[in-house]
Amino acid sequence: MRLHRLEVSAFGPYAGREVVDFDTLGADGLFLLHGDTGAGKTTLLDAVAFALFGKVPGARAEAKRFRCDVAERGTPTELTLELTVQGHRFRIVRNPEYERPKLRGDGTTKQQAKASLTWLDDPPSGQPPEGVTRIDEVARTVERLLGMTADQFFQVVLLPQGEFARFLRAETKDREELLEKLFGTQRFFEAEKWFSERRQTKRRELAERRQSVREWLARIGQVAREEPPEDGAADWVADVRARAAEAVAAARTVADESATARQRAADVLDERRVEAERVRRVRGAHESLAELAKETDLRAEWKTELTAARRASAVTGLAAEADRQRTRLARARERDQLARETLAACGRGDGRVGSELEAGDPDVPELRTRAGEAREEAGALAGLVEEAEQQGRDRKRLQQLVETAEHATAQAAALGEKLAGLPERTRQLRTELDAAAQAAVRLDPVRTREAELARALAEAERVPTLEQEAARAREAEQSAIDAHQTAREELLDLRARRLAGMAGELAGQLRDGEPCAVCGSADHPAPAMGTDSVGEAEERAATEAEQAAEQRRSRAATARHEADTALAAVVERLEDRTAEQIRTELGEVRAELTTLTDAAGNKDRLEQLVRAGEAEHEDLTAQRTSAEREAAAAEEQRRALAEQVDQRQRRLEEAAGEFADVAARRAHLMELAGALDGLADARTELREARERVDEHAAAAAEAARTAGFADVDEAGQAARDEERIAELEQSLADAEQAEATARAVLAEPELFGVEPDRVVDVESARQAAEQARQQAEQDAATLQEHTRRVRDLDTLAAELDAVLRELAPAEEEFAELDALTDVVNGRGQNARRMSLRSYVLAARLEEVAVAATVRLRSMSHGRYSFVHSDAPGSHGKSGGLGLDVLDDYSGMVRSAKTLSGGESFLASLSLALGLADVVAAETGGALLDTLFVDEGFGTLDGETLDVVMDVLDDLRAGGRVVGLVSHVEELRQRIPTRLRVRKARTGSSVRIEGGLDGDLGVA
Incomplete structure (x- = not known):
């Protein structure tokens, strides 16, 4: 991060606009404020x-007062900062929230906070090129580019005065809070939280496993019909299983004996049933033979009927076939007659065919020949049929072309009429x-005027109300004045009366033998008499009433003052205008606004x-x-197509002859050919049917004579259907089979x-076998129950063993997790009483101590070094964040609180620079090209100041700019580039002056 330019307007003590050019100021890498x-x-x-x-560091952020109190009324409070971060240059403009005077009238109004970020070169990836204007978006963008939060920036870039001295002497808890802000150890806190939640989860899982063991023991007890013991569950389960196995062995012995007795009774029952079955079979055979002897004559009749039917079966088939052929012959005659009628109907349009039918019946070859000729003639007309169809389409096309030409001509005329009126209409629209x-x-402007008049009308309408309120306020004030004066007069009267009766009040307090509170005498010869005395309570009540009246x-x-002020402000803003005048003017403006709105509302529509x-x-x-x-093209096509239609029409009329058209003549020829072929087919079938009838009638008569019948009719009377024949055969076969079976x-x-x-x-044997069966089944059920119980016990025991096997590692895992969670949270076996977060902060503090020691040893001529301690605190407090100094002169580790003022400044500055290095490395390396050190140099002697300046010179390596903030006069001699901040002679505003290199800021 490198700062380029800062503009300050009405901010803090700066009443006007001041500019700081950091590029010029930091050209040498070191400058002084x-x-x-x-x-x-x-x-x-x-x-x-x-x-x-959007906020300032330290306790100054709590005041939230940023505007200069002596700034001009129209000067806005605004900050502009240009800087470069990660190769991207941008400008930030911020306006804090502050109370500014109203533009009209008295009082103030709140100016809302604003912020904007504008890119001065290519924006980073993912950022809008136009920049951002929301306050939260600006803050997020800055934090993302810098890689650090505001708290980290305040501690790392703006090394604040006094902050690190306090950090140096702070207790563990305070030091931990600062380090947490700088290094962001939230993830380690989440790890601690994860371990705690994981332990709770595993504890619940372990409780569920233990509950599962108890549930399996309860189920085993339910099967064994015993209550499981609290301890020794494994021995108890083994004993239950052994006793269940013994019960199974005893039940098996009883069941075997019952099964043997059941088998003996079943054998006796089987023997008696076999004997009874033999008697039944013999009795049945005798009865069957007796019944068969009674049906001997009937079976003889069945045999005679069956023999005749078998002889007639050969004749009936041929007779039936002859009947079918006669039926076929009748159908052939019908088809022949129908074909003749069809051909006659077709021949009415053909003179040749009609004459042939009148002359006689033509034979089949002649019919076939005549059908072929008709088909050839129809084939010759196929091409002309297609031309006839095209002729119809072309006639329709001619009509369409005529209509198209007429329509296109009319359309062109109508479009010409429309075009004639368009220019005038367009000019009117423009x-x-x-x-x-x-x-x-x-x-x-009219809207603005309307809003102003509306506000003025509202205020004008408020004038009577404000006047009434002011009058009521004056009346209330006068009443309060009168009440206060009355209360004051009453108080003064009570005080005068009390003073007048004070002697009587004191005389009333005198007691014989007690000294007087005024003169000290124990004798009271003539006490005063109080006639209308006023007590202290009455005076106090009157005083309180007078004070309440004054309030x-x-x-x-x-x-009253507020009501008068409000009324005067409204009257002043109205500028002697009445509500009626304002209302009239507002009506005129609103009418004008309506007219303009209607007219302006038509702008888009008129443009369209x-x-x-x-x-x-x-x-x-x-x-x-x-x-x-289109009209010209349609007329051209119509003339060409009309000539083609006329030529084709002459050919089609010649080919159609006496028919309506070529298609009708061709259809007649095809129909005639079909009728001729149909008659030929019918006559061929009729001839074949006659031959078949004669052939099958002769075969049936010959078969009847061969079978021994006089004729076919006699054979038909002896014939039986297949069902009757099968019935006779089955009846005779059943009788023979029954007789053979009985004799067998x-x-x-x-x-x-x-x-x-x-x-x-058989019954007594059956009852004995049933009793033996029931006893055997009962003993088998007892055995099955004991066996099932053993099986259930084995299954439940196996499940219990599996749960117990899973329980052991779960208990071990939980014990390990429990101990580890305690260690992570600084308890249990954690001898240092340090949580994971404290451990990480201790490691960061150790890095800071190492980085700070390098500069502290240089500043202290090798005398002092930082020593990090991770020892636990006293009284069980967590440790790991101890920070002391090693004094090489004595070889002893000293508390940082024992350092002198100058030594504390050196240690604090070294600690701040070391912390800046560590945090910079943590947030992405060499991003911090600009660094400020605020105050503390006044505690150093000349030699130590030289050492500190050497260290600060080293910070300039790599292009870093270091700014010192101090009022120490000696630094002005050591640093040529400086910026002076001087108070103005009037008011509390300040201005910025340049140093040796010219004006670096504008007053």
Whole structure:
């Protein structure tokens, strides 16, 4: 950062506009701001700070009074600063918020704060080229370019007087607050916060895991029907599982015995069921044979019917086919008749065909030949059909061309009429547009006048109210004066009466044997008598009443003065005009404003109408030319197309003959060819149908004789459908199968000797087997329950083991995190009692101490060095931010509070410069090309001042500019380039004077 130019106007003690040219002032790299104490040297640094950040450093920021009290009424309070940061030069203009006199009348009004940033060369990437004008945007842009906040800038660039002396002697907490502002350790605070929140999260997770262990133990207890113990959960789970396994073994033994008994009862039941089934089968076989013997005659009839139907089946198929061929023959005759009628209908338009049909039925080859001839003739007419279609399209095109030519001609005439009236209309619109423009120019002044008259009318209408208020205020003041005078008279009267009765009051306080408060005598020969005495309480009440009346009088006088002042101010602003006069003038102005507003409101519309008129003239001209060209082209095309249509029409009439057109004649020929082919196809089919009928009738009669029937009709009577034949075959087969099955059953060896009337007791065996089954199922269910309990216990125990295995590392992790969080937050095993943030600040302070020691040793001729201490504080306080000095003369580490005034200044300056170096490196390196050191040089002797000047000379290396702020006279001899701030002889304003190099500022 390098400063170029600073302009100060009505700021602080500077009543006028003062300019500081830092380019000229800092040409040698070192300059001096000097002047008397209180002359305003530090105010220039405040001006730089305020221009950049909108606030000043130190306690001066709390006052928030920036305007010069003796500045001229019209002089604005404004700061302008030109500087270069990161290769970009820009100008900042700021106006603080302040109370300024009103432009009219008495009193003040608030001037709002403003700020703007303008780029004097190419802006940085992402910044608008026109600059920024919002106060917050200007501050953010400056902070982003400088890479530091306002607090960091105040500590690093404007090394403030007294600040580092306090920092040098500060307690740990105060020193920590400053370092936090400079180095931005918020992220380390967030890390501490993260550890604390992480510990809380892990503590909740660990509690959830422990709760999960308790829940799994409760579930195991629920399965085992026992209450889990508080301790020894693992042994208890093992014991429960062992007892459950023993119960399973006992239940398995009982279940096996029940299963054996169940099997024996089931075997007995199976034996009796088998025996009963044998008796049932024998009885059923005998019953089936008896039923079959009763149906012997019926089965003989079924066999006879089935044999005849099988012989007739060969005849019925051929007879059915003969019937189908007869049906086909009838349909062929119908189609032949239909084809003849169709051909006759087509032949009515063809004399040759009609004569052939009247002469007789032509044969098939003749019909085919005649159809081919018709198709050839129709094919020859195909091209002429297309020409006929084109003829129709061309006739329509002729009509369209005629209409187009007529329309284009009429359109050109209409456009010519429109063009004739456009110039006059355009001139009229331009006249109206000029009038609207003049009205727009006059609009703002009239609006301003209208607003002024409206405000004046409002004030004029307030005059009666203000007069009434002033009258009431005067009446109230007079009443208060009268009341105060009455109260004062009452007070004076009470005081006179009390003085008159004071002797009686004192006599009333006398007691026999007690000394008098006035003369000290114990004898009271003749005490005075008090007739109308006034006590102290009454006098006090009267005094308070008189004071209250005086206060009311004072308030009434103030109110009267304010009412008179307000009335006088309004009357003065009205300039002897009445409300009616102002109202009349306001009405005239408003009428004029309405007229001007209406006229100006038409400006945009009139501009659009003028542009539209000009565009319309060009468009209409182009349209008329286009319409004339279109009419000529349409007429030319119509003449050429009409000649083509006439020639084509003669050819088409000759080809159409007696038909309406060529297409009708061709369609007739195609229809005739189709009718001829249809008749030929019908006659071919009719001949084939006749032959098929004769052939199939002869085959059916031969098949009937071969099957033993007299004729086809007899075979038809014996025939049966497939369903009846299948029914007869199935009935005979079922009867044979039933007889064979019954005899096969009786022939089985295992049924030999079984009587069909034998009785077997199955029910008693079934009941015994059911009882054995129920007992076995009950014992199996008991075994299953014990087995399920063991399985559930095994599953729950496995889950519990998994939870316990996860719990152990979680407890270890939490213990580690808990200890680490305590260390990060400066507790637990943290012997230094330093939090992470304090540790980082201690490291930064150690860097500052190292950087500051280099300059302190140089300034103190190698005597003093800074010593950083990270030892914990007393009474358990956090440490790490201790800063002492090492005195090489004694070899002892001393507290910074033991340094003398000059030594403290050297140490403070070294500490400030070291801190500036560290912060500059932290924020991006060599950005700080300008540095200011404010006061403190008066405590140094000549030799030490030489050393300090050598150190400051070193700061100029690399193009850095160092500005010293001091009233020490010796510095004026050592620094040739300087700027003097001198108080003016009148008032409290100051002015800036140049030094040896000429005028560096303008008074």
